[in-house]
Amino acid sequence: MKKTIITAMVLLSLSANAQNKQKSMDKNNTETPQEKKAVVYQVFTRLFGNKNTTNKPWGTIEENGVGKFNDFTDQALAEIKKLGVTHIWYTGVPHHALVNDYTKYGISNDDPEVVKGRAGSPYAVKDYYNVNPDLAVDPAKRLEEFEALIARTHKNRLKVIIDIVPNHIARKYEGKTNPKGVRDFGADDDTSVEYKRNNNFYYIPGQHFQVPTSDSYKPLNGEKNPLIDGKFDENPAKWTGNGSRLAKPDINDWYETVKINYGIKPDGSKDFPLLPDGFGDKSVKEHFDFWKDKDVPDSWKKFRDIALYWTAKGVDGFRFDMAEMVPYEFWSYMNSAIKMKNPDAFLIAEVYNPKEYRNYIHLGKMDYLYDKVELYDKLKEVIQGKSAPDPISDIQNGLADIEHHMLHFLDNHDEQRLASSEFAGTPEKGKPMMVISATISTSPTMVYFGQEVGEAGNENAGFGTHSRTSIFDYIGVPAHQRWMNGGKFDGGQLSQSENDLRDFYKRLLNFTISSPALMGKFQEIQKANSHITQGYDPGIYSYVRWSEHQKLIVVANFSWMSTSKFELKVPADVIKQWNLKDGKYNLTDALYGKKTTELVVINGEGKAQVSIEPSESLIFAIQ
Structure with a gap:
């Protein structure tokens, strides 16, 4: 819920x-x-191992x-491990x-x-x-x-x-x-x-619990059941899980639960x-x-x-x-x-x-x-065209003293699926969000099963509704089931685009767990590359990460419509901290190793010519 x-x-x-x-x-x-x-x-x-694809609403x-x-x-666990996972x-x-x-x-x-x-x-x-x-x-x-x-x-x-x-x-x-x-x-x-x-509980003395009612909802969708009689034996009634003190909670309350008393009067x-x-x-x-x-x-x-x-x-x-x-x-x-x-x-x-x-x-x-309420919500606004990416820098700087403790995710059981039409729209549009979520800080990254193959949560499962994989119903998870391939866990039924997406996640996650720079320092370079002063695509977001032995420049393109070509600037204070002398330095994308460019340092400032495709992200490592 x-x-x-x-x-x-x-x-x-x-x-x-x-x-x-x-x-x-x-x-x-x-x-x-x-x-x-x-x-x-x-x-x-x-849901993970369910091979049944019936997906009947309210199915038994x-x-x-x-x-x-x-x-x-x-085999399943080995493949999860190969994805770049440390904890399940x-x-x-x-x-x-x-x-x-x-x-x-x-x-x-x-x-x-x-x-x-x-x-x-x-x-x-x-x-x-x-x-x-x-x-x-x-x-x-x-x-x-x-x-x-x-x-x-x-x-x-x-x-x-x-x-x-x-x-x-x-x-x-x-x-x-x-x-x-x-x-x-x-x-x-x-x-x-x-x-x-x-x-252990809070009570409502003298009152029996009353089952919540609603014109729009019937338990088991109206199916007959000997226990469905409008009654539940709880006397006296207890406070409901979300804190409601009503003997008859509202249908939108957490009426299936009771609140625990921790010594708060x-x-x-x-x-x-x-x-x-x-x-x-x-x-x-x-x-x-x-x-x-x-x-x-x-x-x-x-x-x-x-x-x-x-x-x-x-x-x-x-x-x-x-x-x-x-x-x-x-x-x-x-x-x-x-x-x-x-x-x-x-x-x-x-x-x-x-x-x-x-x-x-x-x-x-x-x-x-x-x-959730800062980075996740902001990334969702950016991909939906409701915000420029620039405020991401303010969020990260504001959390600087606790950034390591802020778990990053784009998909979980409570939220709309990243690939759903209500969120990013396509799994590919979610890729720059994923790169930023996984590389902007030293914090852990969380991935929800099926996210890596573009699961969109399209099923209306019964109590659970479209865009979220239901946690209340017996249901199948179609994209994940195609990867599961009848228990072989080899992706044998995935489409080419789903295979490509999983390959992207595998490359990204494995890079994150091995990169010393991602456990090092962060600095945004977005202001130096502001579209307001430079005139390039406002969907671009950039920052640097570094440690003693690795230096990274991360560039993400939130635009899904056009290729962006521009001159990326690395400010003098970053160049100084990196101890780079004037000259040319090779930059190679760490995820795929195909895209390269040069960082040219002149008078202590760095510049690089960048060409980035729609929904693409580049993690340039200085060679």
């Missing part, structure tokens, strides 16, 4: 604190960049098929609410009136200590099948990331496989009051120890030590234990859903505990408020945050 914070959550939102920017690096801190860029390949686990699992853990064969985010692994009968495995049926779609939202987790039975060949051995996938992924030299959704859980949470001593969420709550510090005040001033400068160990003797809310302990459970099973990192709806003090507590068990844990947070970025990085000890 597309996440939007509603007004009802204002009292629970987390305001920026006094601690702000930390520019110093500390070898014991999470903020020391790795030596090479990382590339995260997000796969929607249920039998009609439309479903992928399994076992579909991630050694297996999306939708924890057992979530869905409409399917697994009662013979001791799993209760879920009420379709509090499930979105038929396959269910992966963000309505029903049991955190087990995995989605849909994903197993033998649901009785579903956990063992996932453990085997973790081992297989590691064997192919890839790291494993899964989701943790700390802000909310499924309305009907049932921990059927809890480790010894683990109590279910809400099992010990005092339900007679709206709020109590160690309650209904008036928005914090009912737990606060981090001391200046603690953003402290190391992970110092954060861990701070919480050792502190009394914290029960929900904190529950989610810490969940994260450590999966860490012990070999999971290498987590993507935290809607992290900004949970206080950063909790993140300090949990992330420091994770890092003490695995110092290399890879922690990604979904945060959309730029004013809070530094709090979640420095105080919350997050490794990476979504760079």
Whole structure:
């Protein structure tokens, strides 16, 4: 589901604190960049291996098929690795609410009136200590099948990331496989009051939960089901996941989930120890030590234990859903505990408020945050002709102190597909966006499965709609299925243009994970090459990246209609930092090795004649 914070959550939102920017690096801190860029390949686990091409709207699992853990064969993982990937985010692994009968495995049926779609939202987790039975060949051995996938992924030299959704859980949470001593969420709550510090939920005393209704939506598209009766047993009603305090939430609320209480009172005040001033400068160990003797809310302990459970099973990192709806003090507590068990844990947070970025990085000890509302949104505006590319420089400069922590992506399960008509229009038009997203900073790059072969998300799956690959339905992913080629994972059914696109992604991503310059310095040269003063195509964007042993000039052409020929200027301050003397230097495109030109340095300033095709990007390396 597309996440939007509603007004009802204002009292629970987390305001920026006094601690702000930390520019110093500390070898014991999470903020020391790795030596090479990382590339995260997000796969929607249920959809990745599905070979069924029926794609009936609202189709059942039998009609439309479903992928399994076992579909991630050694061959599939090896090909993902060859794409230039370092980490796989297996999306939708924890057992979530869905409409399917697994009662013979001791799993209760879920009420379709509090499930979105038929396959269910992966963000309505029903049991955190087990995995989605849909994903197993033998649901009785579903956990063992996932453990085997973790081992297989590691064997192919890839790291494993899964989701943790700390802000909310499924309305009907049932921990059927809890480790010894683990109590279910809400099992010990005092339900007679709206709020109590160690309650896991917020309650609406004296009121029963009422199923949301709508003239435009019917569960299972109106199909008959014995559990569809306009009722769901929840008394007293709980606050809904997005913070709605209505016993009958709106149909647009996250009604399939209930909000977790982290010790934020209904008036928005914090009912737990606060981090001391200046603690953003402290190391992970110092954060861990701070919480050792502190009394914290029960929900904190529950989610810490969940994260450590999966860490012990070999999971290498987590993507935290809607992290900004949970206080950063909790993140300090949990992330420091994770890092003490695995110092290399890879922690990604979904945060959309730029004013809070530094709090979640420095105080919350997050490794990476979504760079959605700045770089992603700006690139989307540029490709749609709503903005010139020049403001990209301001975004990058404004994030300079935290640029390494801003995860870059152009496609994910929440967003419109890059190749869709609602976004770039064609996968080829997305290529300059991808080059900029992957090379402008030291941060990791994320690619969503199928993006590399131009998947456009054209299916109306049922609950899920056109332009986004549905996360709520059983559905196939056509372009990805052509690459999958019946389980051969060799691209045997791809068109030539799809093959060419995958080759582009493979070249780009492999270059990024091996380039020392991309872990070095950035400087925009767009102002020196402004179309206002130079008179060339306003769709051009340019910058330089460099390290001691590699110097790059990146030029991207957002225009998809015309070739642009111009004289590129490299300012004197860059030439000086590069220690280049007057003379001529060969420039060769690092992606394909075919295009070359010369950088001519005269009186300390550089110039190069550039010819760039529509939607083309050039990464010139100085020879």
